[in-house]
Amino acid sequence: MNSKQFFFGLLLFISYAGFAQTNSREVLFTINDKPYYTDEFARIYKKNLDLVKDDTQKDLDQYLELFVGYKLKVNKAYKLGLQNNAKYQNELKSYRTQLAKNYFNDTKITQELVEEGYNRLQKEIRASHILIMADENATAEDTLKAYKKIEDIRKKALAGEDFGELAKQFSEDPSAKENKGDLGYFSAFRMVYPFENAAFNTPKGEISKIIRTRFGYHILKINDVRANRGEITVAHIMILAPKPDDVDKDSKSIINDIYKKIQQGEKFEDLAKQFSEDKSSSSKGGVLNKFASGQLSSEEFESMAFALKNPGDLSQPFQSQFGWHIIKLIEKHPIKTLEEMKAEIESKVGKDDRSKKITASLNEKLRKKYTHKRDNKQFAALTKLVTNDFYESKWVQPANAKEYTAPLLTINAKKIDGRTFLEYLDRQQKSGLKTKPVSKLTEELYTKFENEQLTAYYDENLENDFPDFANVMEEYRDGLLLFDLMEKEIWERAKTDTLGLKAFYDEHKMEHMWKKRAEVTIVSSTKEDVIKKAQALLKKGTDVQAIKDKLNVNNTINVMANSGTFEEGSDALPKTMKYDVGVSNVFKEGEYYFVTNVKKVLPVAPKTLEESKGKMVNDYQQYLEQRWVDDLKKEFAVKINNDAFSHVKTQLK
Template sequence: MSLKQFFLGLFFLMSLDGIGQNNSKEVLFTINDKPYYTDEFSRVYKKNLELVKDESQKDLNQYLELFVGYKLKVNKAYKLGLQDNPKYQSELKSYRTQLAKNYFNDTKITQELVQEGYNRLQKEVKASHILIMVDENATPEDTLKAYKKIEDISRKAIEGADFGALAIQFSEDPSAKENKGDLGYFTAFRMVYAFENAAYNTPKGKVSKIIRTRFGYHILKVEDVRNNRGEVTVAHIMILNPKPEDTDQDKAKNTINDIYKKIQQGEKFEDLAKQFSEDKSSSSKGGVLNKFGSGQLSSEEFENVAFSLQQANEVSQPFQSQFGWHIVKLIQKHPVRSLDEMKNELETKVGKDDRSKKITASLNEKLRKKYTYKKDNKQYAILAKLVTDDFYESKWKQPENAKEYTTPLLTINAKKIEGKTFLEFIDKQQKSGMTVKPLAKLVDALYEKFLEAQLTAYYDDNLENEFTEFANVMEEYRDGLLLFDLMEKEIWERAKTDSIGLQKFYDEHKSEHQWKNRVEATVLSSTKIEEIKKALNMLKKNTEVQAIKEKLNINNVVNVMSNSGVFEEGNDALPKSTRFEVGISEIVKEGEYYFVTKVDKVMPKSIKTLDECRGKIVNDYQQYLEQRWVDDLKQEFTVKVNKEVFEKVKKQLNP
């Protein structure tokens, strides 16, 4: 994490607390006649009150000094023109976009979709389907033709015709000829939303109603419903199926059986996978695969064997899939997690899924009710005549005088949107593949999309005006980002690079940075008295610590641990009874551990060198420079505090 991320992360934590607590405001102070109000001061003080550790910052007089200093720095940043930096503007825009997302989300509908998705995740549906393909933007004639075709197939299926046979005969899904339309088991978020709805709303053994997706028209038959098996992590060894031209068709089977015998004889599965598995994507990892759930692999047989294993490290017998011969070892089972554990993940999936259209539709409906908008029908008729059939082939071009169409086409509240903006929108929509016919209906459809886009843009542009908390957070982020750039420029970099100033500051304050008594020592510890006694005897014979550990830590059992280094008085790594004198201690017990300490060198109290306390000195030097800088800023800018108003604020905050 970068310093800027940390700085701004803490800033946002502070900014998002306690917003909108006081709407009344008076001028508390001015900087070069620019007013700063009591409501902001009170809001920021309240939300930071529990975060500050320095009690002096809770004192309102002291806090006012800090707050004025903060605003002085922001004024300095603007004076230096840091707000014009393209990098700053880009970061600010990026943050606003992220923050604004919260205001485009219908929380109620989102949570309903999350709950629906989670409920569905408890079950797995096995279904077959028949597809008649038709483009989303197909002509009415083509759409009707496809619908009549699926309608006829649906009737036959409902009357009892074999669904698999119908899929082979009629389905335009290329895989249907081989799998009879069988999709295997799947759960929520695996299929497009409309298809998922049909799967979960159709009873077992029944045929669904006709459904439309972006692929075309479908019907599906629910073959089975079972509890979700969760996910599983396994390792496998695979020997590829023989090719038709191979002379020894049993070679793969014999090889996998030989490997299985080696596993039964105690050889490590991982080593055998690395040596023999022909799945090169997993063999180097001991055969371990990424965790998966039902319907995520191409082999249902492989999935079924993997899920049939019950205990960790259990190994299957050899079996064959369409890819080859396998042996599977269970690593871990992952049951379906709780809603609380999955909530964030599900919210992300909802946002990326077709079901998010419900959220967008809800927002569009709200905005149509929220704002007053009006179309200029005369101007619309003029613009509509400019659109030609070239649009369908993405060859339509705006008229050469498009920029002259400045008469407002649409008015949202007091905002007027010119006709040329609609022409630009139409031009860009050629890539959307809209094929609505006739042309008049196409332009009407384009206008509806344009209206929704403009309502959304108007809403976005006015978030600061409509939501006080949004305006507050953006203002504080804007200032915080500027302040970071300013501090980096004026203070932080200077403190790191001003070697003469830093040395002088160290010389003036070095007495404040001292080592306590220290020892250079090795501490041996063990929970077993017998082992620590052995370690003590070996220490007394000048045996090296590494040799002691090698002698005592055998058969994968760690009997003795060591910790060597320079330890200051009071360090938790040293036994409390440690004597600060050269030599080997007796065995002492503290808690569950026995300790022996070998002290090689004693170092008395001393002043730390600059290098030994550089981090703390640089930090203190930064604070010193910042305070002097704030004093200079008070001379550069004119600050006037309204003391009478401040006294009123103090009474309100500390009644």
């Protein structure tokens, strides 16, 4: 975590706390006649009350002093023009975008979609399908043609004709010729949402209604429904099926020999590294990434893997379309609880077609929330400017496009001109839209344009519509400026002003004292006879490593040793240790026996600047900051409204 992330971590955490604001709103103080109000002071005081460790900061008079100092620094930042820094503006914009996402989400619908997805994840469905392709942007004529074709096929299926044979004959999914439309088992979030809906809403053994996806029209037959088997991690050894020129290769014989080696006690992992022809996993002892039903292209492999019961179980050698395998079960991963999966499912909801429900809900709310009106006369004039060249991405805006400044759309008091719509149309040419005639196409695009404009207006007015959002943004805006200002004025100066730091140290060094210290070696053991041997060796001048080498034998640690200069009260020192130079007598504390060798005793003394530098730099920063705030009070005119402060003190107490 970098320093800026740490600086804002607490600020952003408390900004979501959502404390109620005080009802009254008076001017608490002014800085150069700019007012700051009691409600902001009360709100921020409440948010920080339980988080501050220094009781003086809970004192309202002291807190007002801190709050005024904070606002003085922000005013200084604006005076220096730090708000115009491109890096600052980009960071603020990025943060606002992240924060705003919470306000574009329909909590109720999102929760419903999360629960729906989780409930569906409890099952696996095996379905076959027939696809008749129809591009999303296909003409009405082509779309109708595709629909009639799938409709005729569905009638045949409902009349009892074999679904697999119909898929093989008519489906435009290229794999249908081989698999007769059989998709194997799948669960939620594996197929596009409309397809998934049809799969989970059609009873086992029945044919679905006709559904439309971005690929075209489908019908499904539900072959089976079972409980979700979760995910599984396995390792495997694979011998590829022989190629035509592999005349001497007998894959089955090789895999059987490997299986015998495993039965004789040879390690599966070693054999996988040596013999497995799946090069993506052999170097890892054959271990594959965990998978669920339908994620591999081999049903035989999945079935054999999930049939294994306990970690370490092995399959018999078996054949898939790729060759011969032996599988070893590593771990089974059952479906997690809703609480455990909630964040993951929310992410999936936001990434697939389900999110269209959330967008549609927002669009509907915004249409009710804001007054919006289209100028139909202006729209008709603009529609006439769009030609059939649009379908080939060759349409060019009219030369006088900039003259279409009359309002086309009005949202509350905001007016969006015709030129903006023309620019939007220009950008949409590459979308491959085929709706005809052009008038219908522009009407379709206008609806999307209006939705985008309503959403943009909503985004622009989040601060007006949501006081909590405005407060968080204001705090972040000021905090970001303050970080840049403090870095510039205080933190870097405290680190680099060596003369100033030295002078500050000389003035305050008696506040940073060492207690009595000892330069000592401490040897400990749970065995009295061993510690006595260590004592004898210390008296002979034997060094610590030699003592450990001599007494720690047969992989048994009989003694531990620690050497260094330690301050009185240090946890490293035995509590009853005497500060006498030389080797001590053996003494016991708790379960341990100790002997010490004190080489030198250092008296109470001030720490050097280097020894106290971290704390000294921090104190120097606070000193510089206080002096700086005093200077800011002279630079800016601060006026406190004592009556308002008395009122807010009464409310907060």
